[in-house]
Amino acid sequence: MNKNTRIIAESLKKRNRSESTFRLMGLLGIISAISFLVIILTSIINEGKKAFVSTQIKLDIFFDSKILDPSNSGKITEIENANYQTLIKASLLNFFPDVKTRNDQRDLLSMISSSEQENLMRTLTNDISLMNTKKEFWLKSSSKYDVINKNPEMIDFAEEDRLISNQQLFWFNELKKDNRVNFGFNKIFFTAADSTEPEQAGIWGSVMGSFFTLFVTLLLSFPIAVAAGVFLEELAPKNRFTHFIEVNINNLAAVPSIIFGLLGLAIFLNVMHLPRSAPLVGGMVLALMTLPTIIIATRASLKAVPPSIREAAIGMGATKMQTVTHHVLPLSMPGISTGTIIGMSQALGESAPLLMIGMVAFIVDVPESFLDSSTVLPVQIYLWKSTAARGFVELTAAGVLVLLTFLILMNSFAIIIRKKFEKKW
Amino acid sequence: MGLGSFCVLIILIATFITWYGNNKALRVNHALGKDLKLPSLPKYYSFYAILWLIIPSIILILTWYIAKPLILDVLVLSFISEDTIKNFSGDPSMLVDRVKSINIERPFPGTDTNLIEAAVYLKKTLERVQTFTFLSILSLGCFLSFIAIKKINPAFRARQIVEKYNVAILLVCSVVAIVTTIGIVFSLIFEALRFFDKIPLFDFLFGLSWSPQMAIREDQVASQGSFGAIPIFAGTLLITIIAMTVAIPVGLTSAIFLSQYSSPMTRSIIKPLLEILAGVPTVVYGFFAAITVGPFLKGLGDVFSLNIASESALAAGSVMGIMIIPFISSLSDDVISAVPQSLKDGSYAMGATKSETVKKVILPAALPGIVGAILLAISRAVGETMIVVMAAGIAANLTANPLEAVTTVTVQIVTLLIGDQEFDSAKTLAAFALGITLFVVTLMLNLFALRIVHKYREKYE
Amino acid sequence: MVSKKKIKVLTKRVSVFYGDKQAIKDVNLEIYENQVTSLIGPSGCGKSTFLRCINRMNDTIDICRITGKVLIDNDDIYKATLDPVLLRARVGMVFQKPNPFPKSIFDNVAYGPQIHGLTNSKEELEDLVVNSLQKAGLFNEVKDRMNESGTSLSGGQQQRLCIARAIAVSPEIILMDEPCSALDPIATAVIEELIDELMQNYTIVIVTHSMQQAARVSQQTAYFHMGNLIEFGETSKIFQNPKNKQTQDYITGRIG
Incomplete structure (x- = not known):
């Protein structure tokens, strides 16, 4: 054993220790990154899953013709415009006969969501034979009771910190004892648009808004991006101009998204006078943002097609254009589609530029066209988060879950395409 | 006629031209006999014709949308009576904006009747002018593409020209990236310069206090922020x-x-x-x-x-x-x-x-x-x-x-x-x-x- | 003369597998101290893989598995108690493509002594670097630009820098994996001369695809084919009078 080997052998222990410390640091990095993901997801799932069900209260409703149709005309229009709140009130008072004062009665009535009046009306007008009969209904509670019911720890809060008064809590517990309270599937969440009342607000309006917006985005960005990618990769001469285009594209991919919003505001809205809050404009802005992503993906998958295929086609006498459209482009389509889906899922999650062009409005109707005022999923989440009422917290989290579900679906689709059509040359 | 129906129409016409152009090319081929053929496939001739339909249409439609606000101004100002303009305190262009913002079905109570009439007139005329413009654009496109089909003969090499145009179209698509950058720069610079007209650049970059709350009504001259x-x-x-x-x-x-x-x-x-x-x-x-x-x-x-x-x-x-x-x-x-x-x-x-x-x-x-x-x-x-x-x-x-x-x-x-x-x-x-x-x-x-x-x-x- | 030869490295039934594929099959070979042993054979015959067994470089490849024994000074280098770090300090390696680190010339040579903590002072380190560069025959060419990047040198100089880097930790054995394949003929000649000098102090194993080079620099030659060691012996005998038909075919250029 020579001198060097001895020195090395002596230092080995220390070196191996620093080796394992280093390794541990790397491991810690990974573990913390993954645990952040786990924490974010669990906290959101925990909160969000509550919004998929809502508290219901069982009441016996008597369709009293004296209230609904006092003139006994039998006209549907009359019945439609009647005061159904009185029916609910009557049923509640039937259960709590002691409630006498006006204020107390109002407090009691606030237990049931006001949206149920319309539901009762619809049930009756669909089946007019229910008139003057008694029927059992599971009515949606208003959001405050729903929140208390879902978060039992809030019952112990001091009265002023709780959302409902001691009296209201007492009534609610009485109904509970009588097995008149349970959870039902929150259908409104999946069918309605925004509302000022948490229990009446839904995600569907913004889902449709996102759909229209992304449709415009796809329609604009896909053809332009593929054309640009084909031009730059296959046809363009390598000169300063094309280099300038490339630098532009790479840079646009890194420009903050809010800048695109400012562009949309200044040009699409203020110069071109397109409508505010419209999916058309949102789609145009997102298309500009998505372009670089799809162009870069297109170029990468065109590059992956081996030159031998181009040579074979050109050797057969095809023109450059024919070579590209007949051979290279079809072969690179799986890669291009994957890139497009990824670009679309980025666009789906994007909200900052849409705030700039007014897609942040409070919209109670589900949009039906590209020009209707609408909002999109992530912006709806932002809007709900900014609303003070406690009931919106779980809605926000549920909105996040819906958004994440769409993203996971899109990305899995991209992965399937990649796996299925992937070619190793 | 809106942009939607225009697009539908142009697609229908394009389909017809494809069919007609293909047919024409086949007939020419047939007439030329066995030994002679057109130098390009029939589809290139019809494609060439469609280019003559679509490219001028796109350019003209864009021009229309750029010119539209100007036409609007002229229309509105020509309709509004002298008195109304005189009575209006601000710039006439603001009057035009006001007319544009009037909801005809439910005008804001107390709006000048002359202005409401102007708004109604504006809407009607604009619709008519737009329909007329769109139809003229379409007829021009049809005319050009039929000339293109007429030109089908053995000396005309459609493929080369079509491919040249295709490359040009692809080039235009890649230039979108540059246009976007220019758009960003211009929209930002233009509005920012207007800001620096009011607030000096130096104050903006090196000022230590930020409170942009401005006067809400015009008569509140109080704080400039x-x-x-x-x-x-x-x-x-x-x-x-x-x-x-x-x-x-x-x-x-x-x-x-x-x-x-x-x-x-x-x-x-x-x-x-x-x-x-x-x-x-x-x-x-x-x-x-x-x-x-x-x-x-x-x-x-x-x-x-x-x-x-x-x-x-x-x-x-x-x-x-x-x-x-x-x-x-x-x-x-x-x-x-x-x-x-x-x-x-x-x-x-x-x-x-x-x-x-x-x-x-x-x-x-x-x-x-x-x-x-x-x-x-x-x-x-x-x-x-x-x-x-x-x-x-x-x-x-x-x-x-x-x-x-x-x-x-x-x-x-x-x-x-x-x-x-x-x-x-x-x-x-x-x-x-x-x-x-x-x-x-x-x-x-x-x-x-x-x-x-x-x-x-x-x-x- | 023959009796004086001392065995430095001895391999016993060494086999190497990449996944399911066997790259080396039961190779038994003796490498003598202070001699140059060359490994020749057609490409893909496993000669580089075999070379990398001697300093356990194959350990860095996940799917690679080795059976059999490799003994250096009669000591099994694959035994669990032996740290590859210690082994690689004793067995240096020079690669096919010159791979100086993107650092200064000085730092390149000082790298080994620094990580192993071989020197106690700055002066000692400087002496060691100068000494190694001299041994590698590079000192005169680079003495004025020790702080320039190692990658700024010419290919031949880079390869000699890598040799200097290897000998800075005073290894006993130097493995060379086709060290001249990326170099022009003049640079190759310089390296070959260097190998001749280094032989005095080090045991050298060189993989080469050039039979002429093997003939010029080595005393012993081993011929590999498809993972098998076909023939091993003194270089002059292998080239003038091969016993095996395959060896003869390769040397005469019939296969290769």
């Missing part, structure tokens, strides 16, 4: 620094572990997980920061009797850091993996351990790339909007204390522009001044970083 952006820049810087303090160590160590230490198995599990982290929309991070992290830090502060704002820079910054972790880790992973195996072999063959190889050979070799990645990440943090909008403050505090609430450039842009604003006020224009500052800073970071990364790649390819 102050537009010193230093507190905003400082807030942005503070949050970016916090984000980087979280993201760089975690991102880099994960990248090193993934590329050097993990087995292919672990790598194939962890990489997709990090990709999920990268794919989470920023609004979700913002929600997490505002609902979970902010209150948690505040509670933690109470335990140690520290006063932590619920919208503290720490909450927004650390969540932003989490968002950037996958960005740094995947970019550095690429960069580290690009270090040639021969260099690592050289180090191992000298008897270096893995960590020594990483620290003394791989990281120094990958340094330019990693620096590039970090610069890109910084640019991303500076431009990130939703997290700070949801979790950082709105008030512009000039502080270096991460436990207090600060505001950022993006937050201010959003707060200044959300809601209906008059587009001439300094408050609205200030958003564009901030916007151009943001654009210039991120542009420089990006260009510099992309250059570094590009050079780095070239070196090892």
